[in-house]
Amino acid sequence: MEYINSVILESPKSLSELYKAVKRNPDSVLFAGGTYIMSRPGYFPKKNLHGYISLSEIPELHRVLHSDKYLELGSMVTIQGLLNASASSLSKPIYKAIGSIAPSVLRNLITIGGALCSMNCRTNLCCILCAINASAEVRFITRNNKTNLNNIKTKARWIPVAKLYDSDGRYLYSDNAVLTRVRIPSDPTISFIYNNVGSLTTRSESAVTLAFQYNMNQNSIINPSFCLSFLNNGIFNLQDFEGFLRSVKFPLSNSLLQKIAGELLKLLRTECTNITDLQRERAIRLMIDALETANREYYNL
Numbered sequence: 001m002e003y004i005n006s007v008i009l010e011s012p013k014s015l016s017e018l019y020k021a022v023k024r025n026p027d028s029v030l031f032a033g034g035t036y037i038m039s040r041p042g043y044f045p046k047k048n049l050h051g052y053i054s055l056s057e058i059p060e061l062h063r064v065l066h067s068d069k070y071l072e073l074g075s076m077v078t079i080q081g082l083l084n085a086s087a088s089s090l091s092k093p094i095y096k097a098i099g100s101i102a103p104s105v106l107r108n109l110i111t112i113g114g115a116l117c118s119m120n121c122r123t124n125l126c127c128i129l130c131a132i133n134a135s136a137e138v139r140f141i142t143r144n145n146k147t148n149l150n151n152i153k154t155k156a157r158w159i160p161v162a163k164l165y166d167s168d169g170r171y172l173y174s175d176n177a178v179l180t181r182v183r184i185p186s187d188p189t190i191s192f193i194y195n196n197v198g199s200l201t202t203r204s205e206s207a208v209t210l211a212f213q214y215n216m217n218q219n220s221i222i223n224p225s226f227c228l229s230f231l232n233n234g235i236f237n238l239q240d241f242e243g244f245l246r247s248v249k250f251p252l253s254n255s256l257l258q259k260i261a262g263e264l265l266k267l268l269r270t271e272c273t274n275i276t277d278l279q280r281e282r283a284i285r286l287m288i289d290a291l292e293t294a295n296r297e298y299y300n301l
């Protein structure tokens with residue numbers, strides 16, 4: 001146990017020690033890369049009087065596993081670690097998109113778990129993982145019986161990344177659970193488009209990130225998976241829009257692009273009520289740009 005300005009920081013060495021630490025200190029905060037925790041105004045170390053539990057010394061959370069179908073990563077793998085592990089299993093555009101997140105010095109600190117679990121900040125990595133249909137293992141710890149620390153039960157659930165958040169983009173499982181692993185489907189041939197405007201550090205109130213994964217089959221898009229994230233205003237995997245995209249035939253004319261923009265506008269107005277007018281306009285622009293890119297891909301087939 002270490003002391004930082006009188007705030008207890010426990011460093012469990014295994015998952016079972018972690019579950020015991022959480023059970024002993026139910027109000028403590030899990031500390032991954034620390035970039036979010038330490039950048040909150042006045043947050044570290046004064047605000048949390050119940051202490052922090054560091055996840056950095058738990059080997060299981062740093063593991064990387066390659067299989068034919070997916071790449072599995074412990075929640076403490078950093079963005080840089082994800083890049084190092086994924087060069088051959090992710091398609092080039094996905095790899096490039098992940099490599100564009102945050103300055104390189106931060107990519108060595110930001111962990112997958114921290115990026116997915118930050119309370120109300122839906123980062124670029126969330127958006128990418130949501131669009132590429134990644135799922136996360138969340139382990140729920142029973143916290144009500146403090147007496148028996150030797151027999152702690154946990155229940156694991158694999159949850160699609162898109163379902164980790166409520167409609168305002170808030171992480172749903174911050175109270176009684178640890179995100180332990182993430183599985184990313186491995187398909188180096190899939191098409192993927194990623195674009196963003198604004199960032200956490202510049203114009204965050206109007207930031208928009210779009211990630212769009214699809215396969216082109218003759219003149220239509222199959223398996224579209226589409227995510228829009230608005231940093232502090234939510235993250236959306238608009239399934240109705242994905243359904244609409246499946247019905248669209250290529251090549252896309254200007255009038256068809258306008259019709260698609262209209263469909264997206266309708267959905268954004270009804271489902272994404274928190275976002276600003278500027279974010280709505282930008283989301284539509286990013287989608288049209290993405291479809292124009294897909295149109296060029298169609299002509300090159």
Ligand SMILES: Cc1cc2nc3c(=O)[nH]c(=O)nc-3n(C[C@H](O)[C@H](O)[C@H](O)COP(=O)(O)OP(=O)(O)OC[C@H]3O[C@@H](n4cnc5c(N)ncnc54)[C@H](O)[C@@H]3O)c2cc1C
Binds near residue numbers: 029116
């Ligand atoms: C200057 C700056 C610029 C940035 N720019 C970008 C950017 O452009 N794009 C981008 O995507 N990100 C960016 N980030 C990173 C982003 O804002 C968060 O800081 C980061 O995703 C948090 O990851 P972390 O590993 O540091 O988590 P931490 O700060 O350690 O934790 C964040 C939260 O997640 C919880 N948590 C962590 N791990 C787990 C787990 N395994 N299970 C359950 N809960 C957990 C913690 O308790 C905490 O509440 C930037 C950060 C900074 C400081």
